[in-house]
Amino acid sequence: DIQLTQSPSFLSASIGDRVTITCRASQGINNYLAWYQQIPGKAPKLLIYAASTLQSGVPSRFSGSGSGTEFTLTISSLQPEDFATYSCQQLNDYPFTFGPGTKVDLK
Amino acid sequence: EVQLVESGGGLVQPGGSLRLSCAASGFIFSIYSMNWVRQAPGKGLEWVAYISRSSSPIHYADSVKGRFTISRDNAKNSLYLQMNSLRAEDTAVYYCARDYSTMGFDNWGQGTLVTVSS
Numbered sequence: 001d002i003q004l005t006q007s008p009s010f011l012s013a014s015i016g017d018r019v020t021i022t023c024r025a026s027q028g029i030n031n032y033l034a035w036y037q038q039i040p041g042k043a044p045k046l047l048i049y050a051a052s053t054l055q056s057g058v059p060s061r062f063s064g065s066g067s068g069t070e071f072t073l074t075i076s077s078l079q080p081e082d083f084a085t086y087s088c089q090q091l092n093d094y095p096f097t098f099g100p101g102t103k104v105d106l107k
Numbered sequence: 108e109v110q111l112v113e114s115g116g117g118l119v120q121p122g123g124s125l126r127l128s129c130a131a132s133g134f135i136f137s138i139y140s141m142n143w144v145r146q147a148p149g150k151g152l153e154w155v156a157y158i159s160r161s162s163s164p165i166h167y168a169d170s171v172k173g174r175f176t177i178s179r180d181n182a183k184n185s186l187y188l189q190m191n192s193l194r195a196e197d198t199a200v201y202y203c204a205r206d207y208s209t210m211g212f213d214n215w216g217q218g219t220l221v222t223v224s225s
Contacts, residue, residue, distance in 0.1 A: 001167075034211035043202055043218060044144075044152060049211035053191070087152055091209050094166040096142070098152040 002026050002090050012106035012107040013029075019075040021102045028068050032092035035064055035073045038101075039084045048073065057073035078104070109133040109214045111186050116219030123193050124221070129186040129203030129216055137181035140206035143188050145199035146218075153199070156188065157206070171197075193223045 001027040013019050015061065031051040036044040046055045048064035051071055061076040075082055083106055088099040115127040131143070143155040156177040157166040166179055176189040186203050200220050202214035 009216040032209070036212075040153075043215035044212070045215075046207070046211045046213045049207065049213075050120045053210075054212070055213065077145075089154075089211070091211065094157065094189045096157070098154065 001033075001095055002029060002093060002097055003095050004088055004090055004103050006086075006099040008102060009100065011102060011104050013078050013104060014107045015078055015080060017078045017106060019078055019082075021073045021104075023066075023071045023073070023099050025069045025071075025090055029090045029092035031067055032090060033066070033071045034089045034091060035062075036087045036089065037082075037084045038087065045096055046051065061077060075104075109205070111205065111214055111216035113201065113203055113216040113219035116183060116201065116221045118222045118224065119129075119193055120225050121194060123225055124189070124191045125193065126136040127188040127190065127201055127203075127219060127221070129188075131149060131184045131186065131203075131205075134173060134205075136179075140209070141186045142175075142204045142206055142212060143186075144202045144204050144212070144215075145197075145221075146202070147196070147199040150199075158186070177220070190221070193221075195223050196221050197221060 005024045033051045035048040038044040052064045085101045085103045087101045108133045110131045140159045158177045174192045178187045198220040201220045203216045205214040207213035
């Protein structure tokens with residue numbers, strides 16, 4: 001099975017900060033990498049797919065990059081509604097594993 | 108508007124069974140693959156099962172293989188998860204999620220809570 005790790009696990013930031021979250025895969029995943037945002041008590045929301053493609057309706061301050069085994073999610077200027085947990089997911093092979101998540105909190 | 112509505116969750120004893128349903132609307136259900144994803148209390152997301160639009164192929168997480176069965180009824184726009192031999196570690200919110208060409212899960216239901224406890 002492909003394992004995903006995320007760093008950091010927890011991140012304190014302020015409004016307007018640039019935030020970067022890293023997701024590493026245990027083997028190459030051909031850019032079949034998605035990012036999700038989850039607010040407590042709500043379902044996850046797809047932000048990025050194919051490593052760098054912004055899902056329709058997602059603000060342009062979110063961006064994804066990377067290839068092979070290392071990927072990043074960047075929020076260019078953190079907004080109040082962005083305080084949430086962010087998880088990556090690989091869809092290169094079954095089982096479709098998720099990363100453990102990164103919680104972004106207010107500093 | 109795409110809508111996915113799960114139902115069937117509840118409290119069940121260890122070793123028991125439960126059948127979850129997911130009612131889809133607002134899109135052509137029969138042309139999309141679907142998934143079940145769960146989230147234990149305070150934990151991360153765990154993919155559970157996948158079913159293609161034609162019901163073959165099907166894939167399961169190792170943690171549920173042999174105990175859970177995913178199925179669908181395209182005529183009824185519905186997705187199902189039959190869960191047998193339930194364990195305490197199956198306690199979670201279960202989400203159904205639409206598969207966006209295996210690029211990501213682009214629509215999710217609100218989730219249904221399954222609690223396995225005596």
